[in-house]
Amino acid sequence: MTSSLSHRSGAQARAPWLTLQRRDAIEGWLFVSPTLLGFLIFFLGPLIAIFIYAMSDWNFLSGEATFVGLTNFEDALLENPDFWHVLRNSAVFALGLVPLNVALALFLAVALSRPFRGVIIFRTIFFAPVITSAIAWAIVWKFMLQGEGGPINQMLALIGITGPNWLREPNWAMAAVIVTRVIKMVGLNMILYIAALQAIPRDYDEAAGLEGASRWQIFRLITWPLLGPTTLVIVVLTTIGSFKVFDHIYQMTGGGPENGTLVLAFYIYQQGFQFFDIGYASALAIIMFVIVTILTLIQVSLRRKDDA
Amino acid sequence: MASVKLQDLRKTFGSVEIIRGIDLDIADGEFVVFVGPSGCGKSTLLRLIAGLEPITHGELTIGDRVVNDVPASARGVAMVFQSYALYPHLTVRENMGFGLKVRKVARAEREKAVSKAAALLKLEALLDRYPRQLSGGQRQRVAIGRAIVANPSVFLFDEPLSNLDAELRVHMRSEIASLHQRVATTMIYVTHDQVEAMTLADRIVVLKDGRVEQVGAPQELYERPANIFVAQFIGSPKMNILKADTAAALSPGGSLPLSATQCGVRPEHLRVGSAAQPGLPGTVVMAEYAGAETLLHIQLENGDTCLALHRDGPPPRVQSAVTLTAEPGRTYAFDADGVAVHTSS
Numbered sequence: 001m002t003s004s005l006s007h008r009s010g011a012q013a014r015a016p017w018l019t020l021q022r023r024d025a026i027e028g029w030l031f032v033s034p035t036l037l038g039f040l041i042f043f044l045g046p047l048i049a050i051f052i053y054a055m056s057d058w059n060f061l062s063g064e065a066t067f068v069g070l071t072n073f074e075d076a077l078l079e080n081p082d083f084w085h086v087l088r089n090s091a092v093f094a095l096g097l098v099p100l101n102v103a104l105a106l107f108l109a110v111a112l113s114r115p116f117r118g119v120i121i122f123r124t125i126f127f128a129p130v131i132t133s134a135i136a137w138a139i140v141w142k143f144m145l146q147g148e149g150g151p152i153n154q155m156l157a158l159i160g161i162t163g164p165n166w167l168r169e170p171n172w173a174m175a176a177v178i179v180t181r182v183i184k185m186v187g188l189n190m191i192l193y194i195a196a197l198q199a200i201p202r203d204y205d206e207a208a209g210l211e212g213a214s215r216w217q218i219f220r221l222i223t224w225p226l227l228g229p230t231t232l233v234i235v236v237l238t239t240i241g242s243f244k245v246f247d248h249i250y251q252m253t254g255g256g257p258e259n260g261t262l263v264l265a266f267y268i269y270q271q272g273f274q275f276f277d278i279g280y281a282s283a284l285a286i287i288m289f290v291i292v293t294i295l296t297l298i299q300v301s302l303r304r305k306d307d308a
Numbered sequence: 309m310a311s312v313k314l315q316d317l318r319k320t321f322g323s324v325e326i327i328r329g330i331d332l333d334i335a336d337g338e339f340v341v342f343v344g345p346s347g348c349g350k351s352t353l354l355r356l357i358a359g360l361e362p363i364t365h366g367e368l369t370i371g372d373r374v375v376n377d378v379p380a381s382a383r384g385v386a387m388v389f390q391s392y393a394l395y396p397h398l399t400v401r402e403n404m405g406f407g408l409k410v411r412k413v414a415r416a417e418r419e420k421a422v423s424k425a426a427a428l429l430k431l432e433a434l435l436d437r438y439p440r441q442l443s444g445g446q447r448q449r450v451a452i453g454r455a456i457v458a459n460p461s462v463f464l465f466d467e468p469l470s471n472l473d474a475e476l477r478v479h480m481r482s483e484i485a486s487l488h489q490r491v492a493t494t495m496i497y498v499t500h501d502q503v504e505a506m507t508l509a510d511r512i513v514v515l516k517d518g519r520v521e522q523v524g525a526p527q528e529l530y531e532r533p534a535n536i537f538v539a540q541f542i543g544s545p546k547m548n549i550l551k552a553d554t555a556a557a558l559s560p561g562g563s564l565p566l567s568a569t570q571c572g573v574r575p576e577h578l579r580v581g582s583a584a585q586p587g588l589p590g591t592v593v594m595a596e597y598a599g600a601e602t603l604l605h606i607q608l609e610n611g612d613t614c615l616a617l618h619r620d621g622p623p624p625r626v627q628s629a630v631t632l633t634a635e636p637g638r639t640y641a642f643d644a645d646g647v648a649v650h651t652s653s
């Protein structure tokens with residue numbers, strides 16, 4: 001006791017500015033510095049670069065860059081009608097994909113959350129697409145959805161339905177891209193929901209059942225509200241993912257037909273790497289970032305209000 | 309209000325028989341407690357009665373209905389879970405009214421039932437709180453309140469007090485007892501705490517390995533245990549079991565039945581005397597002082613340890629030699645299988 005006290009006062013006498021708090025702080029910064037450095041180089045750096053690009057007129061081919069202020073943003077928001085068309089497509093894609101994905105994930109999770117013979121096999125089947133290559137997945141579906149002779153249309157023909165040329169008609173193409181994307185990604189949300197369902201104590205189900213609630217009432221009044229936080233995470237992540245969808249569009253429709261599936265992420269790619277308008281593409285990327293952030297904030301605040 | 313009747317009730321999980329043939333008649337309005345060591349099947353038996361597990365074999369009657377195939381919600385039972393199972397996203401009021409809501413009872417009537425139960429359990433001030441904002445004892449009361457609102461003909465409790473601290477447990481125990489007096493509904497209560505069982509029960513059912521060891525009023529189990537298991541399970545500290553020939557020295561006057569090979573005597577019925585007196589000699593090896601009484605661990609000459617409660621006067625010192633005598637009529641005789649043998653004298 002005495003010795004530790006005198007030790008501390010001795011240290012203070014030597015270096016009065018090195019108080020305990022300061023020493024803690026320095027140690028803390030030293031510990032986080034490697035990560036911090038990585039963060040600065042690999043995250044903050046590119047982010048700043050994008051802002052700089054977005055305010056320049058930089059054509060890759062000519063190699064000249066000039067500072068143009070907010071012109072690129074004005075272009076997108078006020079002058080170029082393409083942008084609003086693309087944004088509408090992204091909105092349609094998200095509005096189609098998110099509810100379908102979440103509903104299907106929840107349905108699968110409820111069906112597969114309790115153990116039964118072969119449950120692991122079913123879970124694996126639905127999760128497998130998540131870890132397959134998106135490009136390979138898109139190639140397979142492009143083949144499946146061919147107009148004439150495509151396996152889907154052949155199956156439909158068996159029951160007397162003449163299927164459309166899925167990927168060549170604007171509305172069908174959008175629907176087809178949405179559905180194939182849902183099938184690919186639904187397994188991830190299913191797993192999140194299964195984990196959440198398994199965390200709900202069985203006692204709640206039993207108590208509610210004993211009190212006379214039907215299975216549907218138990219789901220609606222107990223299970224669904226308790227899944228709220230998980231649903232929020234899933235909806236936010238899926239919305240963000242749907243705005244970033246690129247590989248499916250790239251491989252299956254190339255944004256067509258008639259720009260019917262030209263969504264924001266793919267449009268950015270086109271502007272940047274096909275037309276080499278890096279400045280405009282960067283401005284679009286920032287706009288996309290703002291949109292996604294706003295959507296996320298809205299979803300989180302809706303959930304807050306629910307809680308209160 | 310209803311009686312409950314179990315006839316050769318059995319339950320197997322996979323190939324393991326957990327409940328192995330239980331016959332029991334519970335009268336209308338009776339307070340019956342199931343006790344037994346951990347894993348003996350108390351909860352399982354309660355869940356069979358509630359309808360949370362299907363019955364493998366036998367017949368269960370509640371009131372005048374055989375309910376084997378009646379779903380849990382239609383059996384007229386309400387259960388208080390060990391975990392309370394209060395829905396965390398609903399207020400106390402909503403929790404208590406949940407059963408009526410799903411049964412489509414009108415709001416006004418629902419409110420009335422909730423208020424009545426809340427008044428009974430002094431929960432009025434808490435009605436708009438969420439379960440996470442309640443203390444353990446308050447949660448416990450809400451869980452009981454929810455059961456009351458359901459207005460069941462049988463209440464089922466599965467170790468409802470085991471998550472509470474010792475003081476609160478004693479308090480809630482008396483609340484449950486007074487609740488039973490007020491509502492006078494049949495109650496089946498599971499615990500592994502024999503003190504809880506003794507204080508609450510009209511009748512205690514002692515279970516072991518899925519079978520009934522003995523059924524009887526608390527006093528009956530204490531005074532006339534059917535076998536060594538019950539004798540040692542009921543009463544605290546637990547009964548000493550000695551070899552019959554050793555025990556003979558305890559009661560200089562009396563004698564054990566011929567078939568008896570073991571003799572039981574409760575620590576509270578042993579008197580500790582000085583070494584010079586007649587009785588069973590031994591040495592005090594440990595003394596646990598607890599104010600009103602001292603629990604003495606006494607080593608006998610054959611190496612066995614015997615517990616004795618010492619009440620009056622200063623307790624003998626550790627390492628001192630003593631002799632033990634039993635209060636007259638307070639020894640129990642058991643045969644080689646541990647079954648009680650009745651004294652014929």
Ligand SMILES: Nc1ncnc2c1ncn2[C@@H]1O[C@H](COP(=O)(O)OP(=O)(O)OP(=O)(O)O)[C@@H](O)[C@H]1O
Pocket residue numbers: 321326344345346347348349350351352353500
């Ligand atoms: N769903 C089940 N599947 C398989 N075995 C089970 C199941 N439920 C209970 N058991 C087994 O049945 C036996 C009795 O369990 P039970 O929960 O009824 O004991 P208990 O007397 O309530 O014990 P405790 O005092 O610890 O609560 C235990 O051996 C347990 O492992």
Ligand SMILES: [Mg+2]
Pocket residue numbers: 350351352467
């Ligand atoms: Mg139990």
